[in-house]
Amino acid sequence: MIRRFYKDVTLGAQPGGWQVLLDGRGVKTVGGAVQLVPTRALGEALAAEWARQGEKIDPASLPLRDLADYAIDIVTPGAAAIAQGLVAYAETDTLCYRADPDEPLYARQMDVWEPLLSAFEAAHGIALVRVSGVLHRPQPAPALAVLHQRLLTLDPFALAGVEAMTKLAASLVTALAALDAAHEDEPRALWQAVCLEEEWQADLWGRDWEAEERRARREADFLRACAFAKMAQG
Numbered sequence: 001m002i003r004r005f006y007k008d009v010t011l012g013a014q015p016g017g018w019q020v021l022l023d024g025r026g027v028k029t030v031g032g033a034v035q036l037v038p039t040r041a042l043g044e045a046l047a048a049e050w051a052r053q054g055e056k057i058d059p060a061s062l063p064l065r066d067l068a069d070y071a072i073d074i075v076t077p078g079a080a081a082i083a084q085g086l087v088a089y090a091e092t093d094t095l096c097y098r099a100d101p102d103e104p105l106y107a108r109q110m111d112v113w114e115p116l117l118s119a120f121e122a123a124h125g126i127a128l129v130r131v132s133g134v135l136h137r138p139q140p141a142p143a144l145a146v147l148h149q150r151l152l153t154l155d156p157f158a159l160a161g162v163e164a165m166t167k168l169a170a171s172l173v174t175a176l177a178a179l180d181a182a183h184e185d186e187p188r189a190l191w192q193a194v195c196l197e198e199e200w201q202a203d204l205w206g207r208d209w210e211a212e213e214r215r216a217r218r219e220a221d222f223l224r225a226c227a228f229a230k231m232a233q234g
Contacts, residue, residue, distance in 0.1 A: 018043030031073035161229025
């Protein structure tokens with residue numbers, strides 16, 4: 001931690017976006033770029049992180065700042081590669097891989113996952129392959145092309161949020177569904193759905209508090225990344 005070096009936190013409108021100002025000086029990214037974000041809502045959220053700091057600055061309490069830096073320093077120059085990398089997650093998307101049909105878990109997956117996946121397919125005009133067991137089966141190239149194009153339409157900030165959600169959920173479907181969710185409670189429901197197998201195992205074998213804490217942190221990270229992406233889109 002470092003001692004707080006500023007008193008006032010404000011938000012300034014700049015050409016091309018919004019920038020947090022600490023005692024009138026604009027915040028920069030870790031890479032030294034001007035930290036401009038595309039919407040006022042996102043700028044206000046970043047400013048709130050800085051305003052909440054006490055006598056010492058805790059870098060771990062600035063997660064939105066970190067996401068913004070990542071979007072500017074890493075995603076902006078490498079968006080095409082990141083989008084392509086995320087398409088790979090669709091090849092092994094959690095929601096597409098089910099237990100064997102004769103197992104009780106399969107019925108639960110059908111109840112929870114199938115409506116979500118079917119709605120996602122309908123929204124994007126695609127069809128994805130369901131797989132029972134662990135044996136890999138490729139997804140249709142046309143479906144992957146549609147998802148790739150969707151990712152390429154996202155600005156670097158939204159793409160950074162989607163990347164974080166996808167990696168946490170091991171599911172591009174879940175991340176894009178959360179981004180497009182119309183109701184604020186949907187992202188949490190999507191996260192809970194993607195954790196179905198973990199919940200199943202916990203109910204079957206008992207709960208471990210360390211595992212529960214890890215999952216709670218992952219949930220918080222997922223919801224934060226979703227909020228970041230949504231605020232970036234306005």
